[in-house]
Amino acid sequence: MKFAVEKQVFLKGLAKIQGIVEKKNTIPVLANVLITAEENRLCLTATDLEVGMRAFYPARIDSAGSITVSAKKLYEIIRELPEGEISFRAKENCWIEIRGGKALFNLVGLSPEEFPFFPTADDNETISLQSTILTTMSEKTAFAMSADETKYNLNGIFFKTREEDGQHSLVMAATDGHRLAKIQRTIDQTSVPQLQKGVIFPRKGIFELKKIAEEGEDQIKLGFLENSAIISKGDTTVVMRLVDGEFPEYERVIPTGNNLTAHISSETFLHALRRMATLSSEKSKGVRISLKDGQMEISSSNPELGDAREDIEVEYSGQEVAIGFNARYLLDILQSIDEEQVAFHLKDNLSPGLMTPVEDKNYLAVIMPMRL
Numbered sequence: 001m002k003f004a005v006e007k008q009v010f011l012k013g014l015a016k017i018q019g020i021v022e023k024k025n026t027i028p029v030l031a032n033v034l035i036t037a038e039e040n041r042l043c044l045t046a047t048d049l050e051v052g053m054r055a056f057y058p059a060r061i062d063s064a065g066s067i068t069v070s071a072k073k074l075y076e077i078i079r080e081l082p083e084g085e086i087s088f089r090a091k092e093n094c095w096i097e098i099r100g101g102k103a104l105f106n107l108v109g110l111s112p113e114e115f116p117f118f119p120t121a122d123d124n125e126t127i128s129l130q131s132t133i134l135t136t137m138s139e140k141t142a143f144a145m146s147a148d149e150t151k152y153n154l155n156g157i158f159f160k161t162r163e164e165d166g167q168h169s170l171v172m173a174a175t176d177g178h179r180l181a182k183i184q185r186t187i188d189q190t191s192v193p194q195l196q197k198g199v200i201f202p203r204k205g206i207f208e209l210k211k212i213a214e215e216g217e218d219q220i221k222l223g224f225l226e227n228s229a230i231i232s233k234g235d236t237t238v239v240m241r242l243v244d245g246e247f248p249e250y251e252r253v254i255p256t257g258n259n260l261t262a263h264i265s266s267e268t269f270l271h272a273l274r275r276m277a278t279l280s281s282e283k284s285k286g287v288r289i290s291l292k293d294g295q296m297e298i299s300s301s302n303p304e305l306g307d308a309r310e311d312i313e314v315e316y317s318g319q320e321v322a323i324g325f326n327a328r329y330l331l332d333i334l335q336s337i338d339e340e341q342v343a344f345h346l347k348d349n350l351s352p353g354l355m356t357p358v359e360d361k362n363y364l365a366v367i368m369p370m371r372l
Contacts, residue, residue, distance in 0.1 A: 001035075001037050001063055001064060001065025001066065001067060001088075001089070001090040002037075002061075002062040002063045002065075002087075002088070002089045002090070003037045003042060003059045003060060003061045003062060003063075003087075003088055004059065004060045004062070004085050004086065004087045004088070005042055005057065005058075005059040005060070005085070005086055005088070006084070006085060006086075007078060007081055007082075007083055007084060007085070007086050007100065008083070009057050009058065009059070010042075010057070010078050010086060011075070011078050011079060012057075013042070013044045013055055013057050014033065014044070014071065014074060014075040014078060015075065016044075016053065016055060016211070016236075017033055017044060017046035017053055017055075017071055018071065018072065018075060019204075019207065019208065019211075020046045020047065020048060020051055020052065020053050020204075020208065021033065021046050021048065021071040021072065022048040022049075027049075028110065029068055029110050029114040029115055029116075030047065030048055030049065030116075031070055031071065031072070032046075032068035032069055032070055032071055032109070032110055032115070033045065033046050033068065033069060033070075033071040033074065034046070034066060034067075034068045034112055034115045035066060035067055035068070035069065035088075036065075036066040036112075037059065037061045037063070037064050037065055037066070038061065038064050039061060039064075040058065040059070040060070040061060041056045041057060041058055041059060041061075042056065042057045042058075042059040042061075043055070043056050043057075044057070045115070045118055046071055047116055047118065047239075048204075049116060049241070050202060050204060050205070050240065050241050051202065051204050051205045051208055051238065051239070051240045051241070052116075052118055052238070052239040052240075053208065053236065053237070053238050053239075054118055054236070054237045054239075055235055055236040055237070056235040056236075057235070065090055066112040067090045067094060067096060067109045067112055068094075068109050068110045068111070068112055068114070068115050069096055069107055069109040069110075070107070070109075073107065074098075074107070077098060077105055077107075078098075078100075081098075081100030081101060081103060082100060082101035082103075084100070084101065085100075086098065086099065086100040087099045087100075090109075094108065094109040094110055094111055095107070095108055095109065096108075096109050118239065119225050119228060119230065119239055120225075120230065120237070125192050125223050125224065126192070126221045126222060126223035126232075127161075127187075127189060127191060127192050127195065127221070127222050127223075128188070128189060128219045128220070128221055128222075129170070129187060129219065129220050129222060130219060130220075131213045131214070131215075131216070131217060131218060131219065131220055131233065132213075132217070133170070133185050133187070134209065134210075134213040134220055135210060135213040135214055136183075136185070137170070137172045137183050137185060138157065138172070138206055138209060138210045138213070139210070139336060140181060140183050140336045140337075140363055141157050141172050141173065141174040141181040141182070141183055141336075142157065142174065142206055142207075142210070143174075143181065143332040143333075143335075143336060144174040144175055144176060144179050144180060144181040144332070144365070145157060145174045145176065145203050145206070146175070146176035146177065147176070147203075148176070151176070151177070152243060152244075152245055153200065153243060153245030153246060153247060153248075154174075154175060154176055154177065154247075154248075155202060155203045155243060156174070156200045156201050156202045156203050156205070156206060156243045157172050157173070157174045157200070157201050157206050158171075158172065158173045158174065158198060158199070158200050158247040158250070159171075159172055159195060159198065159199050159200075159201060160173075160195060160196075160197075160198035160199075161187070161191035161195040161196055162184075163191075167186055168186070168187050168188070168189060168191065169184050169185060169186050169187060170184070170185055170187050170195075171183070171184045172184075173247070173250050175248065175250060175253070177368075178326065178329060178367070178368050179329045179332075179333070179365060179366060179367045179368065180250055180253055180254070180365065180366040181333070181336070181363075181364075181365045182250065182254070182363070182364055182365075183362060183363045183364075184362040184363075185362065192222075192223070192224060194224040194229075195222075198247065199224075199229065199242050200242060200243035200245065200247055201229060201240060201242065201243070202240055202241065202242070202243050204240075205229070205238070205240030205241075208238050208240070209231055209238065209240075212231065212233050212236055212238060213233075215233070215234075215236075216233075216234065218233050218234050219233070220232070220233045221233070227241060227242050227244065228240060228241050228242060229242055253352070253366055254354070254364065254366055255345070255347060255351060255352050255354050255366065257347055257351075258345035258346055258347045258351070258352075258353070258354050259318075259345075259347070260291065260316075260318040260319065260321055260345065260346040260347065261316070261318070261343055261344070261345050261346075262291055262296060262314045262315065262316040262318075262343070262344045262346075263314060263315035263316070263341055263342070263343055263344075263358060264296065264312070264314045264315075264341065264342055264343075264344060265312075265340065265341060266334055266337055266339060266340060266341060266342050266357075267340070268312050268313075269296075269312065269334060269342065270331065270334045270335070272298050272310045272312050273287065273298060273327055273330055273331055273334070274331065275308070275310060276298045276299065276300040276308055276309070276310060276327065277300065277327035277328070277331070278300075278308070279300045279301070279302050279305055279306055279307060279308045280300040280301075280302060280327050281302050282302075284326065284370065285326045285327045285328045285329075286300070286324050286325070286326060286327070286370050286372045287299065287300045287324070287325060287326075287327040287330075288300070288301075288322060288323070288324050288372050289322070289323055289324075289325060290320070290321070290322040291314070291316050291318070291320065291321050291322075291346070292316070292320045293316065293317055294313060294314065294315070294316060294317070295311055295312070295313060295314065295316070296311070296312050296313075296314045296316070297309060297310070297311050298310050298312070300327070301372075321346055321348065321349060322349055323346060323348075323349045323350075323353065323369050324349075324369055324370045324371060324372035325353065325367055325369060325370060326367070326370060329367050330355075330367065333355050333365040333367065334355075336365075337355075337357050337363075338357075339357040339358060339359055339360065341357070341358040341359075342355055342356065342357055342358065343355070343356050343357075343358050349369070350369060351369065352366050352367060352368050352369060353366070353367045353369065354366055354367075355367065
């Protein structure tokens with residue numbers, strides 16, 4: 001195998017797969033990128049058996065073939081080479097020769113036959129989604145995913161399609177047991193069976209999906225093969241193994257009787273919370289929120305450091321109520337809202353709080369209270 005490729009093209013491709021390759025090195029070939037030269041393009045493939053990526057790039061191919069080589073080390077080498085064309089040649093016993101400018105590197109690789117199989121989706125069983133919709137929906141829910149690996153069915157985002165009054169919509173939900181984020185957006189076409197039932201995309205796969213959704217305006221094709229989701233956009237394909245487990249019945253958690261509603265400036269609320277969080281307990285990050293006519297008081301206390309409080313003006317005319325929340329969880333929700341006003345719905349000092357943008361009834365976040 002022999003080819004030549006522009007440094008920036010090769011570097012871009014290698015950068016995209018750095019987040020996917022296996023870091024623990026339990027199976028050596030999973031730390032490698034599979035490089036395949038065919039016709040007038042180069043194919044780069046990486047996987048950790050949970051998430052995989054394959055992408056194609058233009059190159060000048062002198063002789064076709066394939067080889068695997070350390071993804072991290074190759075990226076470090078290509079990054080330091082001078083601008084211009086880089087030549088790449090596979091030699092005997094899986095050795096690789098790389099030339100850029102006057103620099104020459106010889107790297108040892110592994111046989112491509114050891115590399116895992118990379119599946120492809122059936123075009124008949126795909127759904128097309130706008131990149132911008134997927135970017136928005138994942139940004140507004142990803143913060144609520146659980147990072148606790150023992151709660152494996154919460155380590156991702158739940159995807160499900162719905163049909164109401166002839167309109168199709170996609171619902172995404174995530175929860176870690178302390179907070180829940182749910183968003184719904186209208187889509188153009190009918191669904192595939194897996195999405196009608198609902199599937200859980202894994203945490204790592206969500207971050208890769210976000211990355212390719214943010215690249216350009218092309219539509220994303222979403223298909224399924226056995227227990228994997230296959231996402232394609234342009235010349236890039238991401239495959240991820242779906243989380244095997246039942247997602248909780250999240251609709252039951254969404255409070256319906258929260259009739260104490262305050263309308264608050266998102267920006268004002270965000271900055272006041274940040275200030276108060278500086279003196280909250282390191283462990284619990286607890287802040288106390290009190291509401292009375294036209295006013296919200298946010299306060300925090302830490303026996304070792306001191307206490308703080310701040311009043312902000314809000315639209316509120318209900319009974320007085322005081323409740324404790326984790327400031328970090330509230331901040332995550334506020335940072336995901338890009339509207340000027342949020343509605344904060346409470347019931348009493350022991351029930352979950354509900355936050356929604358004032359203008360977007362299809363996005364909500366639920367947060368459990370805490371005792372202070």
